[in-house]
Amino acid sequence: MEELWVPIIAILCTIGLPIGFGMYLGLTSIRAEHKERMDLIRQGIIPPERIKKKANPNRLVSLRNGIVLIALGIGIIVGFLCSEYLTIGQDNEFWIIGASVVFFLGLGFLAYFLVTQKMPLAQQKEETDQE
Secondary structure, eight states: OHHHHHHHHHHIIIIIHHHHHHHHHHHHHHHHHHHHHHHHHHTTOOOOOOOOOOOOOOHHHHHHHHHHHHHHHHHHHHHHHHHHHOGGGSSOHHHHHHHHHHHHHHHHHHHHHHHHHTSOHHHHHHHHHTO
């Protein structure tokens, strides 16, 4: 029976303690904000409403991530095809796949650079300000 307690305590410590600590910090923060608001109301000061802004996604980051992920997928596919059907890739599959992934990732970043280079500077600044 004692052997059963060790894995249970290990799981509780690795999963339960961080979750419990995070919940404690969150509740403490909420309680402190509430106390601050109540103190302001008692003094006759109406606290301003906290308006949560909707985050506008940065379109340049989304564009970069999309191009890079497409390039990554193409690199993996080309690497597997080269390692399968070319005689040079038969003995060193890892290096062929790795080289093709890195090559196509480089092409993806280059494509992103060329696409954003053609954008006017004012539009790029507007995109980063929305972040």
